[in-house]
Amino acid sequence: MNKISILRNIDRYFGNLIITFLSIFNKIYKKEEKNPKNILIIRLWTLGESLLTLPMIKRLKKEGYNISVLVTKRSKGVFENVDFVDEIVDLEDFISVIKKFKKYDVVIDTEPYLNISAILGWFLGKKVIGFKGLFRDKLYDFKIEYNDKIHAVYNFCNMLKPFGINYKPEKLIPLKYTEKDEENVNKLLKEYNLDNKKLIGIHCGTAETAPWRSWKKEKFAKLIEKLVEDGFYIILTGSKGDYEVNEKVLNLVDKKFKDKVFNFAGKTNLREFAYLLTKFEVFISNDTGPMHFSAAMGTKTIGLFGPNLPERFAPFGKGNIAIYKARNLECSPCINVHKGEFKECKLNGKCMDLIEVDDVYNVVLNMVKK
Incomplete structure (x- = not known):
């Protein structure tokens, strides 16, 4: 336990x-x-x-x-x-x-x-x-x-x-950042020669409450390879605790693509991360906090769902997309936050595994075109 x-x-x-x-x-x-x-x-x-x-x-x-x-x-x-x-x-x-x-x-x-x-x-x-x-x-x-x-x-x-208030908002509230936060992020991007590149952000980690919300590392790696082939540069995001997960994904990426994939886990604070999100053409994430931050900052956001329902926690706001293919699985959803239910997965993340690389890749392309 x-x-x-x-x-x-x-x-x-x-x-x-x-x-x-x-x-x-x-x-x-x-x-x-x-x-x-x-x-x-x-x-x-x-x-x-x-x-x-x-x-x-x-x-x-x-x-x-x-x-x-x-x-x-x-x-x-x-x-x-x-x-x-x-x-x-x-x-x-x-x-x-x-x-x-x-x-x-x-x-x-x-x-x-x-x-x-x-x-x-x-x-x-x-x-x-x-x-x-x-x-x-x-x-x-x-x-x-x-x-x-x-x-x-x-x-x-x-x-x-x-x-006596009835209110139904249409969008989230963006986090404020300072000029110093902008300066730090721009300096970081320039350090890696990314300041004028087409950037896509990917968050491979999840909160510790339900790690089976994660898409398979092998699939993240394949998606990264396809996006790099299309001319995108990839930034893997997260806190210091996500660094190791990102490195495991990077190790699965073909060597010829690795010079266009960067592990930024732990390199920004929360406000700097908020600004960094505005630099991405698209942000792809498991069902976890950074997905909501991306939606709040007005970045086109894709959320990957399986154990939880997108009706409850999809990236909020017009134009954002939740990919969920487990409606025919009896065990999904296995998470109910309101009741404190976080059932351990016995199927090795089958609900997330139903999401194919091309499912995400095609959504990215459509978002970029729009």
Whole structure:
């Protein structure tokens, strides 16, 4: 059992006990807030889904509310340069968090299933909004239906309904970057003689929560060879943790193509990565956070799906495409984020293997033509 599974089990069993206790006293601290002004958004994990909450948060700010966001180091980067967030509360500064008991008029718990976020919402807010359907919803004053058939962006925006707001955005919010970030990326591209080249970005890694979302390395390598033959230069993206995965893909690429493929994992920070994405003609990614960043930055984006449904997490926005060929597989989807279900794959990623190299290659060509 890995570290994440252990933490989930601790959250489930101990969290349920705490929620049972708190729900008994739930009404003691609840006050009727006729004119709520101070709103806390709880967003603790995953950069990708954190990005998907931004349209909802920006719409709330537009209505005149004061916006705070509770974060950890895994989500903080998304909110640091956002001009419609008034306060960032870091959970790691636990003493500061403790002092905020019942400070906020309303807490919106955007986390999909963990008990800890519901407990924090009860502690910090006078009223709490969250998704219904799990045991933790005993602590919520407003329970929002999580619809598996619509995109996560729309599910987050449905959390505005208790405020009387109906909102359905058409695009994501791009991350801001500085002139210094642009300068650093342009310098990096020039260093590798890529500043005037036709670039395609590829993200071969996935988050550790469900690594079977990955397309086969051999197929990434074959796709890279076909794209290089067409005159493209390929940049493999990611954090330092993706460097090794990228190298394994590179080792499968024919030697005659390798001088046009570059491993940029760990070479940019989050803001620099946001700017780098604007340099790509197309970005290709497994179903993971960088795919959402690409869509947010307005880059033509292709998402590869198998264990998860594109209806929920496709690259959001007009012109982006999710490739999913597992609708006839009984085991797909095997991931349900809202319920905390991450079933181990017993078929060696068969759902992802149904996606052929030419399926992706042909979509790339059509996107470039458009």
